[in-house]
Amino acid sequence: xxxxxxxxxxxDCVSNPVTLELPNGDAWLVELVRDDLGKRVWFGKGWQQxxxxxxxxxxxxxxxxxxxxxxxxxxxxDRTAAEMKYSxxxxxxPNGETAKIIAKEDGAATNSVLPRxxxxxxxxxxxxxxxxxVNNLNVPSRFVETYLAxxxxxxxxxxxxxxxxxxxxxxxxxxYERKTGCWMSKGWWKFAMDNSLxxxxxxxxxxxxxxxxxxxxxxxx
Numbered sequence: 001x002x003x004x005x006x007x008x009x010x011x012d013c014v015s016n017p018v019t020l021e022l023p024n025g026d027a028w029l030v031e032l033v034r035d036d037l038g039k040r041v042w043f044g045k046g047w048q049q050x051x052x053x054x055x056x057x058x059x060x061x062x063x064x065x066x067x068x069x070x071x072x073x074x075x076x077x078d079r080t081a082a083e084m085k086y087s088x089x090x091x092x093x094p095n096g097e098t099a100k101i102i103a104k105e106d107g108a109a110t111n112s113v114l115p116r117x118x119x120x121x122x123x124x125x126x127x128x129x130x131x132x133x134v135n136n137l138n139v140p141s142r143f144v145e146t147y148l149a150x151x152x153x154x155x156x157x158x159x160x161x162x163x164x165x166x167x168x169x170x171x172x173x174x175x176y177e178r179k180t181g182c183w184m185s186k187g188w189w190k191f192a193m194d195n196s197l198x199x200x201x202x203x204x205x206x207x208x209x210x211x212x213x214x215x216x217x218x219x220x221x
Contacts, residue, residue, distance in 0.1 A: 002041040018043075018070045020050060024086035054084065066124060071202075119147050120206040125197050135192075137184040139173060144182045148173065148212050160184075160212040162191055162205070169194070 014032070021027040030046035043050075059079035064072050076084040121143050148158050158173040171187035197203070200221035205214040 002043070004040060014066070015070045017046065018072060020064075020072050020074045022074055022076075022086050026086070071122070118206050118209070119143070120204055122202060122204045125192075125199055125201045125203065135189055137188050139182045139184055141175075141182050144173060144175065147207055158212060160214060162214050162216050164195055164216050164218065167194075 017029045017031040019027050020030055028046060028050045030050060031044045033042045033044040034040065054076055056076075057079070061077050063075040063077070065074075066072055076086075078084060121140050123137055123139075144158070148160070157175065160171055160173055162169045162171055169187055169191040171184050171191060174183045174185045176182070191197075195218060197218070198221070202219040202221070204217040204219070206217070207214055
């Protein structure tokens with residue numbers, strides 16, 4: 001069961017079914033079950049197949065992050081608090097592509113292949129958050145190092161361009177030497193204001209093929 005307070009605070013914008021995405025790219029579709037008052041929420045159809053596939057045991061724990069609307073990222077940890085090696089459970093699909101696993105009526109699971117996507121990351125705007133708010137936005141450091149930084153890994157600010165609906169905004173990505181993560185700082189506030197970003201809106205940043213330029217998709221809560 002989803003913790004009651006969390007479901008009451010955040011599940012008004014969650015539609016059915018939900019997608020549970022693992023770090024290896026596998027994404028499982030799971031249906032939600034609610035009580036008559038809508039205050040208690042369980043994972044229903046698809047959850048059993050998901051838990052069996054990753055061999056959940058007593059003492060394992062999961063970390064869920066709501067990325068927006070019906071999409072969660074999920075990290076699985078064993079009894080020693082070590083994160084699972086997802087590669088040993090990956091559903092077989094062509095190299096570089098992603099599997100979406102759907103539970104069937106007979107209890108089995110099947111997968112369909114999603115088309116190859118450009119490098120991207122998703123952030124949810126959180127009200128009054130210092131990391132994911134309208135004043136600045138935390139950017140995955142691994143993404144920056146892999147796709148935006150030079151091979152030498154040198155520190156420094158990076159200018160990126162964010163595109164929405166034919167308009168563009170210049171935003172500075174700040175990289176800190178002694179802090180984890182990177183931040184969209186100068187220019188981000190104007191982007192957030194011009195696009196009327198609000199709490200729980202979901203922004204997907206998709207890197208274009210050339211240059212530090214993103215197409216941004218905004219999903220309103």
